[in-house]
Amino acid sequence: MxxxxxxxxxxxxxxxxxxxxxxxxxxxxxxxxxxxxxxxxxxxxxxxxxxxxxxxxxxxxxxxxxxxxxxxxxxxxxxxxxxxxxxxxxxxxxxxxxxxxxxxxxxxxxxxxxxxxxxxxxxxxxxxxxxxxxxxxxxxxxxxxxxxxxxxxxxxxxxxxxxxxxxxxxxxxxxxxxxxxxxxxxxxxxxxxPDGPRTGGRSMDVAGAVTSTIGVTAVVFALVQGPESGWLSPVVLTAALAGAVLLAAFLTVERRSTDPLMPLRLFTNRNLSVGTVVTFLYMGTFGTLMYFLTVYFQGVHGYDALTTGLAFLVPMAAIAVGSQGAGRLATRFGIRPVLVAALAVGGLGTVTVALSMATDASYAALIPGLLVLGIGQGAGYTLMFGAAALGVAPADQGIASGVASTSQQVGGAVGLALLVAVANASLDGLGGGTLRAATNDGLRTAMLIAAAGIAATALVALGLGKRRTTRVAERRVETGDRAVTHV
Missing domain, CATH: 1.20.1250.20 (MFS general substrate transporter like domains)
Structure with a gap:
């Protein structure tokens, strides 16, 4: 390798x-x-x-x-x-x-x-x-x-x-x-x-690469195209079915392969398994909020592109603060409690922003919620990938990162598709001030549902390994023990 x-x-x-x-x-x-x-x-x-x-x-x-x-x-x-x-x-x-x-x-x-x-x-x-x-x-x-x-x-x-x-x-x-x-x-x-020379005779799992790449691509295509073409349209149903079949084939290939693309033993590592689910839910909730805020700024209040960008400076500053603080706190208290707290803070900020949204609201009314939301969002983003990497051997860090980031992409597509459908459910046939009010109400509902999803994500994050057992896994990986302790 x-x-x-x-x-x-x-x-x-x-x-x-x-x-x-x-x-x-x-x-x-x-x-x-x-x-x-x-x-x-x-x-x-x-x-x-x-x-x-x-x-x-x-x-x-x-x-x-x-x-x-x-x-x-x-x-x-x-x-x-x-x-x-x-x-x-x-x-x-x-x-x-x-x-x-x-x-x-x-x-x-x-x-x-x-x-x-x-x-x-x-x-x-x-x-x-x-x-x-x-x-x-x-x-x-x-x-x-x-x-x-x-x-x-x-x-x-x-x-x-x-x-x-x-x-x-x-x-x-x-x-x-x-x-x-x-x-x-x-x-x-x-x-x-520099990367070291390849040794040990490992090779690319071609069958796994083909089935996983085409299978995930088909699933993501169905999720992206579904809101546009309709979830029951032939193209979406065909892509979803093909993706499901190919991913089932991929799992069969991986179980039988002597050098699999994605070793299934990785998922006996509790941190990777829970971290992957957390990443999926995070992107399906937090990852959709920028879209809804953009629609709120432009569709409800009529901001142009530049003004919309400037409106995001406040949450950007809060995200930076949350990200930097999360690293220091995780060193002191461990990743799990800080990640759970970050998700709770972000969920509270999401609720605050949603309740502040109105057709006649000022930007200033959003600032407290945006600050709290940004701090939680930044801290959570920083920690969730680190959590998924704990206890994974160095030789498997790449595929573990690929698993976590695949769940990030799929989670974002699923969350956006579902929440956009909620936000747009009552907009057909409306216009003028009525459309603005309905748009605002739909966005608020979608963000409140996202907040509920963030709360669920915090509960899932409680399943991460405790700090003591995680440190055992880290020490065994660092000393080169391939029989990684599962936490």
Missing amino acids: SSITSPAAGRRRPAATLALLAFAQLIISLDYNIVYVALPGIGSGLGFSAQDLQWVVSAYAVAFGGFLLLGGRASDLFGPRRLFAAGLGLYAVSSLLGGLAGSAAVLVGARALQGVGGALLFPATLTLVSTCFAEGRERNRAFAVWGTAGGSGMILGSLLGGVLTDVFGWEAVFFVNVPLAGAAALLAFKLIA
Whole structure:
């Protein structure tokens, strides 16, 4: 197998290495949201139909979700630095293609290629954070910085997208990634320790790779397309059925394989199993809130793209505070209690924001709720991936990261589909002030349901291993014991 970077390997320039990993996460987060405010310009510039315009966003989400397991195992087999640089290089090339696109089809293809780049980059980045920094205070701090970049980048993407679109046109939201991703790819070879040589005769599980990639892609496609085409439409039902069959085949392949893509023994690790569920629920609740706030700002109060981006500066600052505080608190008290508390705080903030939403409400009325929500959201995002990584052997960190991040993508798609249906349930045939009031009511209901889901997520997080048993698992992994203690 490929030798994985050890904690000592990143010590030559630990601060610079961490800054690069956080910057890569910032690029991923920016790219996820930066196109939203540019969609009207993209639609008119390239002749998208109203129905097809969603694929500027969906092509990225489908490819990202579908290739994450493959990207995670490739990181283990070929080395996280190689996959980190490859993912960034693919981001740069696909972003250039997107900016130069002269047709709708080319742009959708470029967005799908960006998604594949993200599927290589995200698990590689998580693996490097988990293996370049020692368990405990050092790793908690690294995840805090990484989480701050991720959480802030999602909001910064909305602001930057508004500015670039207004000043330079929609193409700029793609071109901006080219120098950023290209420079980060080059710096990887300078700042991250080289991957060790491949040894031990391990190979890629081709059957597992094919069934998992196509199966997850089909499921994510069905989840993304369902609200647009109807959940009972032939294309959605066919994709969902095909995805289910392929994923069942994938599990059969993995049980029989001597060198599986996703070793099923990993799920006997309680932290990974619970952490994966927490990640799914987090994204299905917290991960949808930016969408609903954007609709509230623009659809209820008529904010333009730039003003909407500025409105997100308050939660962005709160997310940064929550992310940084979470790392220090987790070092002192352990991940489980801090994660549960973060989810409880975020749920309270979500309820506060929802109850403050009204057609005649001022932005100032939202600020207390946005601050509380942002602190909980930032802390939760920082800790949930760290929780899933505890007790996982270094050689399996890539696929564990791929599992957690796949659940992130699928959870976000499921949550958004369900909550959008709730928010839009009573809007048909309305107009004017009546439509504004109904939109506000639907958004409030969706956010209150999301808050209930956040409360459920906190209850699930109680299933994480206690600090004492988790430390036993960490010590056994660090000493090279392959019979990892399951907690």
